[in-house]
Amino acid sequence: MSKITLITGATAGIGEACAHVFARERYDIIITGRRADRLEKLAEQLRKEYNIKVITSEFDVRNRQEVISKLEALPDEWKKINVLVNNAGLSQGLDPIQDGSYEDWETMIDTNVKGLLYVTKVVSNWMIANGFGHIVNLGSIAGKEVYANGNVYCASKHAVDALNKGMRIDLLPYGIKVTAVHPGAVETEFSEVRFKGDKSRAKKVYAGFEPLVAKDIAETIWFAVSRPPHVNINELTIMPTAQANAVNIYRK
Template sequence: MTKTALITGASSGIGKACAHTFAEQGYHLILVGRRAALLEQLADQLKTSHTIEVKVLQVDVRDKEELTYKLGTLSPQWKKVDVLINNAGLSQGLDPIDKGNTDDWDTMIDTNIKGLLYVTKIVSTWMVERKKGHIINIGSIAGKEVYANGNVYCATKHAVDALNKAMRIDLLPHGIKVTGIHPGAVETEFSIVRFKGDEARAKKVYDGFEPLVAQDIAEAIWFAVSRPAHVNVNDMLIMPTAQANGNLIKRD
């Protein structure tokens, strides 16, 4: 039987890589993101390359009302979500706490924590009704350690780490798996977003070493999802070989 995966932040980076990986495995896909043109382009590509159906939902996960409405309008068949990948997330700025931009803080908290919760609240309800499902929450090494000037971003990813554990407890009676995936340095649009479009500054983040790429994380997610029914991968911390922790990277 064909399964369905819902992926947030699907227009680029890890979300897009997951869309390709799960399409290759024959999953129907619900692609959620803010950039409609990119989502439609991805959907067309996937439907051309694979025998699957793809549904596109243009919505910002921070917008609780619109998100609730758009997910609510899905047909009963599309609500049979087997895998939820909570990938939408970002970092804004890299300032010490006394110089932080409170608008940036709101954006990170609203996206990384509240947006994840809004999506999970709705989709987990569908999973509970079916007594099965798998929730993948994309965290970060920043959810395991705190680094200089990472303050609020690290706090949001620590919250995701706590929510992984809480969801696993709350959803245990319903047979729903919960997995936390925590990447180290991955070269995607992440740093461009953090530095608000400053591509030169973003590029320097990855100078002198080989970072992870989005496909590395997508493959790790697929590994977790493809385990037998009695096996759950609770937590996975994935780093480039050149990175020892949140702060220490060997650069050539």
Template sequence: MITGATAGIGEACAHVFAKNNYDLILTGRREGRLMSLTNELKETYKINVLPMVFDVRELSEVKNAIDSLDEKWKAIDILVNNAGLSVGLEPIQEGSFDDWNRMIDTNVKGLLHITRLVSPLMIARKSGHIINLGSIAGKETYANGNVYCATKHAVDSLNKAMRIDLLPHNIRVSAINPGAVETEFSLVRFKGDDERAKNVYKGFEPLTAADIADTIYYVASLPPHVNINDLTIMPTAQANTVYWNKN
């Protein structure tokens, strides 16, 4: 099960898991994109794909989606908590309440909604792996990143808590924390300002969605007795949120 599968890292994860013969539950808000991806994966990889259109922020929608799964689809081996976003880049005194709520509701509450409803299905089978998409922003804090950084610090903490709470049930839990990845991330952050979004990645080679998807698949494909608790992956040109090698 991959949340936020209609673009970026989520879409790349769908391809890499499909290529390795996994059946997929794909979730997203954009029905057109979700159905297009579903059809592409079915045709290319000859796997089963269940598309589910809902917003992870809305608990009732998440509940309805999970409750609608039949027994086959409830046997979720891997959950990739990918849905997330950043909106705005202003100092705290100028921040938008709407932007803040959107980030908190998606990055933190959305992850909790999905995890709370899927983890019991894994516990019942004493098997499963939850992979949470964090960020270098969950390890450090940078200027004007305030609330986005706070949400990713929350993901970092929740990942550790899940690892402890699910340990008795044989459930693996991992966090993947990327640095700069060129996806829709900056376009969403800057609310459709394409030029400003492109400038973020000028002068260096960022990570790609496929880089992160390959890393997630590697973590998921390790033997059952091996768990990657926490993995930070950066472009070679980025040491942290402050030090870059840009031309």
């Protein structure tokens, strides 16, 4: 087999874009997500367009036992993973702390923090045994700054930032690279998910300026992964030209 990439949350947005970029670069790919129909559709597209091997694994990263069982069930030859892209993540709601939803908080923490940990624990042990690997964690500008009503989402992405640094230390003796990519405004399903399917409200988030798109982040991830063996990109923050920080966006 060629080199292998495992991408979580591959059914849309940045995860899907990463699948295309790594397929273009001749990696065989494991795509995971909750929506089996989208996984199969993407897998078929990748096989047809890039002539690579693709397998799918349907699971919710929030479910620890499901993560472990589905990953361990992969064929042994597919466990020689070169690159893990921890992309699965989301935001729910945009409320001040006193009005926040317990369910939204748990969904964000379980997905963005615990889900990342569950997948990483399994795959990092394979990488240690294999003697190679690169883990890419999808953070956010929300993991570098805190904005009004972003409380728990920002906290979850600050946790990703800390975990990225911790992983880099813990996996250093094994030669495993660890990188975080922290995007600003990227127009994907992100805001639609945050606002529970309210497309009109989601559309306003990106009004009046040119946001990043999923491929911009996928190409940035590829840049980090494609550096020579002695080079590790610890972290990158990438923003639209119109965005200075988490809150300042110039809208025409």
